Structures are given as structure tokens and as C-alpha cells.
Amino acid sequence: MxxxxxxxxxxxxxxxxxxxxxxxxxxxxxPESVLATREGELITEDEILxxxxxxxxxxxxxGGVKR
Amino acid sequence: MRQHKLALCREHYLExxxxxxxxxxxxxxxxxxxxxxxxxxxxxxxxxxxxDVLHRLGYEADGLYIxxxxxGGVGYSAESQRKAESFAAEHGLRLIVVDVAEVxxxxxPEAANLTRRGKDKPCSVCxxxxxxxxxxxxxxxxxDVLATGHNLDDEAAVLFGNTLSWSVGYLARQGPVLEASxxxxxxxxxxxxxxxxxxTAAYALLRPIDYIYDECPHAVxxxxxxxxxxxxxxxxxxxxxxxSFYLSFLEAKAQGILPSSSQTGSADLHPCETCGQPTxxxxxxxxxxxxxxxxxxxxxxxxxxxxx
Numbered sequence: 001m002x003x004x005x006x007x008x009x010x011x012x013x014x015x016x017x018x019x020x021x022x023x024x025x026x027x028x029x030x031p032e033s034v035l036a037t038r039e040g041e042l043i044t045e046d047e048i049l050x051x052x053x054x055x056x057x058x059x060x061x062x063g064g065v066k067r
Numbered sequence: 068m069r070q071h072k073l074a075l076c077r078e079h080y081l082e083x084x085x086x087x088x089x090x091x092x093x094x095x096x097x098x099x100x101x102x103x104x105x106x107x108x109x110x111x112x113x114x115x116x117x118x119d120v121l122h123r124l125g126y127e128a129d130g131l132y133i134x135x136x137x138x139g140g141v142g143y144s145a146e147s148q149r150k151a152e153s154f155a156a157e158h159g160l161r162l163i164v165v166d167v168a169e170v171x172x173x174x175x176p177e178a179a180n181l182t183r184r185g186k187d188k189p190c191s192v193c194x195x196x197x198x199x200x201x202x203x204x205x206x207x208x209x210x211d212v213l214a215t216g217h218n219l220d221d222e223a224a225v226l227f228g229n230t231l232s233w234s235v236g237y238l239a240r241q242g243p244v245l246e247a248s249x250x251x252x253x254x255x256x257x258x259x260x261x262x263x264x265x266x267t268a269a270y271a272l273l274r275p276i277d278y279i280y281d282e283c284p285h286a287v288x289x290x291x292x293x294x295x296x297x298x299x300x301x302x303x304x305x306x307x308x309x310x311s312f313y314l315s316f317l318e319a320k321a322q323g324i325l326p327s328s329s330q331t332g333s334a335d336l337h338p339c340e341t342c343g344q345p346t347x348x349x350x351x352x353x354x355x356x357x358x359x360x361x362x363x364x365x366x367x368x369x370x371x372x373x374x375x
Contacts, residue, residue, distance in 0.1 A: 025303075032299035035268055042272050044074070058280075060112075060268035061220070061295050 003049040007034065007057040014049065021045035024057070033061050069306035070263065077273050084270045085120045088258050095243040097256040098212045104128040105210040105253075107201050108154075108162065110147030110279040112271040113216030115154050117259055119276055121214070122158055128214070130155055133200050134166035135193060136174025139284025147279040154276065163208070165200050171358050176285075178361045184353075189285050192357060199354040202344060205253035217257040220264035223309045224294040226316055239325045242317060250336045250345040261310065264295075 002013040005023060012027040020036045020043060034057040036043050049055065068074070075083055091097070098104060104121060108114045108130040121128040132151040137144045148164065155162035168174045173181070175196065179189030205213040222241070229237045243261075247254040259267055271278050286292065302308050319325075336345035339352035341359075346352035351359070 030296065030299045030303060032263075032265060032302050033296070035265055035272065037272070042077075042269060045069075058268065058272065060265045061292060061299075 003051070003053055003055060005036075005055045005057055007059065016049050016051040016053075018049050019045065020047045020049065020055070023049055023055075029057070034059055068263075068266065070302075070310055071307075080269065081273055084116075084262070084266070085123055087262070088117075088120045089124055091243065091261055092256075092258050095256070097214075097244055097258060098126070100126070102127070102211040103209065104212050104214050105163075105201075105205045105208070106130050106214045107197075107216070108132050108151045109216075110150035111216070111282070112276070112278045113218055113221075113259060113264075113267050115150070115216075115276050115278050116267050116271050116274070117214060117216040118154065118160070119158070119274060120270075121258070122160060128160070129210075130160060130162040131201060131204050132162055132164045133197055134164060134168070135196075136166075136168045137176060137189075137283060137285065141281055141284065143279075143281065143284055146281070150277055150279050163204060165204065167196060167200070170200075171196070171361070173361050173365055177365070178358070181361045181364045182357055184357055190289065193285070195354055195357060199342075199344060199352075202251075202253050203342075206251055206344075210253065212254045212256055214256050214258060216259055216267070218259045218262050218264045218267050219309055219313060220295050220298070221291075222257070222260050223298050223313050224291045226313060227294045227298060228290060235326060238316075238320075239327065242320065248336060248345060250338060251343065252336075252345050261313070263309065 003016050003018075003023065005012040005014060005027060007029070014023040014026055018026065021031050024031045024034060024036070031045060036045070036047075037056045037058060038047075038053065043055075104126055106114065106118045106121065106128050108118055110132070118128060118130055130151065132148055134148055135144050151162060152164075154160075168177075171178070175189050175193045178196075179186070179192045182192060184191050184195070201213055204210075226238070226241060229241065243257050245252075245255040270276075298309050298312075336347060337349045338344070339346045339350075339355055341351050341355040344352055344354070
């Protein structure tokens, strides 16, 4: 099972058990450039991702986040 | 918040941001209780969060929204205006709306297409117009200070760009406060200048504030965004780097490593012969020159369309 991260129209699958920060780095994004939310709630970088869940990333840089 | 070695729950985070904002307002002597503050509001996370915080702290703060007429396929300006108006209505705050097309005769993208200044990108015409309108409203309506939602990432990116090109004049003017000039420049302050961009975004999400998530379609590929990304890569390796970069700059500036504004020529201002706002060269200011050009080029096009 994987965890799905979404950032605007982009989707990324990562392994469950990683921290939010590691998952963001793993898919090639900068942790400083996004915030992670789970079911509309802000979560911290050290949260462990659980199997099957969907994490919505919110871009914080004006003008979007470049991969 | 790795840069502050601090972790806060939602409740304490929502207290921490206003407390820190108050601290910065006092530290940099931005304004006092009773001053009339005009907040430049774009409908985005930073400006709406700033307006929210100033209101919660009990300051007398009105908003100014400038309608730029940018669509970009997403109705960008219309949506951002709606967010600003909804926020004002929900909080019982006064929002002044200036529609550029109504006042000047063209939207920003139209004006950019008609001028050399905006030939490749409308951002230059947009920035020029926003600065002019903000100053005009602040001055004509008797506000003591104009507050903008610039955050640390904005400031660090500008500082980075100006350092790469050693733009000493711009460096000399950068800071949390830009003093008013006797010749008609309003006092400008940036109460969020020490907050990371992700901190203001987190505040907007947690409060929650309904802000426009899509950024200006013309901002994509901007140099300032590239600088932000570069700084963020360094920040990931060295938490606190952006804050240290900005604060060290302010400290060095306070110690006099940069020339004063009189030495860089920025104190040598003249009133524009058309609008009266200060300009660095005698004659018309860049705003009046640009918009006169837009109207002159637009008139024959409008006549030709009417004949058809």
C-alpha cells in the first residue's frame, strides 16, 4: 500500500512509514515550499504517513512550486 | 518550526503570530495605537493574514484592494477581489477598492501590451501602478502608514537579488520601514517581514482565512520565485539561514555599511508635473508617462473598433 501526495494537479505515490518531510524530499519537492494537510488538518513534518491515506500539500511560495 | 526550534499546537500558534507581529511593530517603531493604517490587500494569504492580525491586535486598519483586471484563464483578479471583499464583510472592516481599468482606462495586461515597459511581462507596469495607487490613496485619504504583507521569504529574495547585482540604491532602501518623504511618499511598513512564508501560510490555514490559493498567472517564472527556491534549498540544509541572512543585513545596515538615501540619490525627488507624486527626475513620473502612452495608443484602437 502506498500514500498519495497531491500538490495542485500533481500526484505522487510514496511508501507508508516515511515521515512527511522525507516523503516531500523523496518526490523532489522542497519541504520549505509546502505545508502538508491530512483531511483538512495541518500536520507537522515529523508525522509518520499511514497506509492508504491521502495527503494534500499546499504550496506556500507565491507563484507556485517548481519541481 | 525548525528555524526557531519551536513546536506549537494550533491554539498557541494562533496566539504566537499576533504576539510576534506586535513585537516587530514595536521593535521597528512601525506605528502606534490610534494611527490610521492602510493595509494593501491582494486577497492572498499574507495580506489577509496581516489584516486579520492587525484587527485582532486592536489597530485601526482599513484595506485597499487594487483591481488589476488580470484573468489568466482563472478569473484571477475577480476571484481575489471576491476573497478580499468577503473577508472585509465577515470582519466588519472597511475595504477601499480601486479598479485600474475604471480609473486609468485599461487593465494591466492591456496596458502592458501597449507599452515598451510591459512588452515582455506585465509585472513592471503592474508594480509601478500598484505603488502609485497605494501611495495616492494613503496620502489623499490621510492614512499615517501603508502596511504590506511582505514576508521574510519575499524580503530575503529581494535582498538576494539586489546583492547579486550590488544594487546599492535598492539595498539602502530595503527594510521593515520606509520612512515618509516630505515630498509626498507615504510611510511604508512590513509587519510580517520576519515571518517565513510557510508561517503565514500556516496561520491562514489554521485560522482559517479564505484566501486566493492560485497566484498571479504572470508570476510564473519570475526571478524572485527562482531566488526563493534557491534560498529554500539552502534553508533545508541550514535551518534559520533565511532569517539570519535578512537580520544580518539589517544589522550591517544599521552599522552604516550602506550609503544613506541622500548619497544614493533617492532623496533627490521632484513632484511629477502631472500627478504631483514624487519622482526621481524632473517632469512626469514613470506612472504618468506610461499611462499617457497607454491612453494615446488605445484611443485610435477604440475609434477603429467603433467604426466597425
